[in-house]
Amino acid sequence: MKLARIVVAGMAIALTVSACGGGGGTDTGGTASSGGLEKTQLLIGVVPVPSSAPLFIAEKRGFFKEEGLTVKTEIIQAPQAVMPKILNGSMDAFLTSYVSLMAINDSGAAKLKLFQHSQEAAPNVAGVVVAKGSPIKSPADLKGKTIAVNVLKALGQTLTNAHLQEAGLKPEDAKYVPVPFADQISALSSGKVDAAWLVEPFLTAAKKGGATQIIDTTSGVTAGVPIDGWGVSEDWLAKNPKTAAALHRALAKAQQIAGSDRKAIDEVVPTYTQIPADAAAAMTLGTFSMEADKATVQKLADLLHGYGYLKAKVDTAQLFAPMSG
Secondary structure, three states: OOOOOOOHHHHHHHOOOOOOOOOEOOOOOOOOOOOOOOOOEEEEEEOOOHHHHHHHHHHHOOHHHHOOOEEEEEEOOOHHHHHHHHHHOOOOEEEEEHHHHHHHHHHOOOOEEEEEEEEEOOOOOEEEEEOOOOOOOOHHHHOOOEEEEOOOOOHHHHHHHHHHHHOOOOHHHOEEEEOOHHHHHHHHHOOOOOEEEEEOOHHHHHHHOOOEEEEEOOOHHHOOOEEEEEEEEHHHHHHOHHHHHHHHHHHHHHHHHHHHOHHHHHHHHHHHOOOOHHHHHHOOOOEOOOOOOHHHHHHHHHHHHHOOOOOOOOOHHHHEOHHHO
């Protein structure tokens, strides 16, 4: 599968399976007085990482205004924490990882659709590292070892399992423990864990500190893994078809710019994240493609189900809202 570069700092937060939400705008009322839109004022949950850049590009360039929309944002860390707002309609859309979206649907907590794809992974932006001087030199050496991941039974564990299997190991041959990304380097250096699955900017920091990457978990058997996109509920789509179409047009227009103009991303990232402008400009970015490769999405879903992280098999064609497929 053709693979792109990813905004890996976005992965650090957006791929978690549970976290807490944060503050932001709260004005979500508003019915359209022109254009026939069901709603004109929307609240969208954004993760404060580069993955959310298209929304802020759309805002900066007036794409929402052109569609008759006023968009407010609320900082979230993962969609699970804001499902009550999604279900009661007080939040209209949100940034979500594919893993989280499938996990929520699988749990029965909500019926969600992927409204607009954001990006997919690339080589050497997420991987397993070991401490300097470690005797662990290859995936096969991880047998019986402890690997830190940010969240259990999510993307990191799934991708690492696939590479362990390729090396002749079983997923249960290694022990996974949850450690926040920010704490993984110290856990590794202190010997609390034998290895750690890291994403940018933590991966680069670990390497600069002397750690060695032994698995590139976003290449080979897991190349092109889809990362995230914008999610909505099935109910919201049904109740707001004209608003949905308007929102999608604005996001899609910004997505095209994000995919072709790196400077457009660099300009907005520091306005809604804690990432300084110089660091934002230096980060490896993913391809902000218009849609995910459906076969690769299915492969991810099959891996999640195969490892028991999803109870039911997923027909990933059903994950996508008609307008985003």
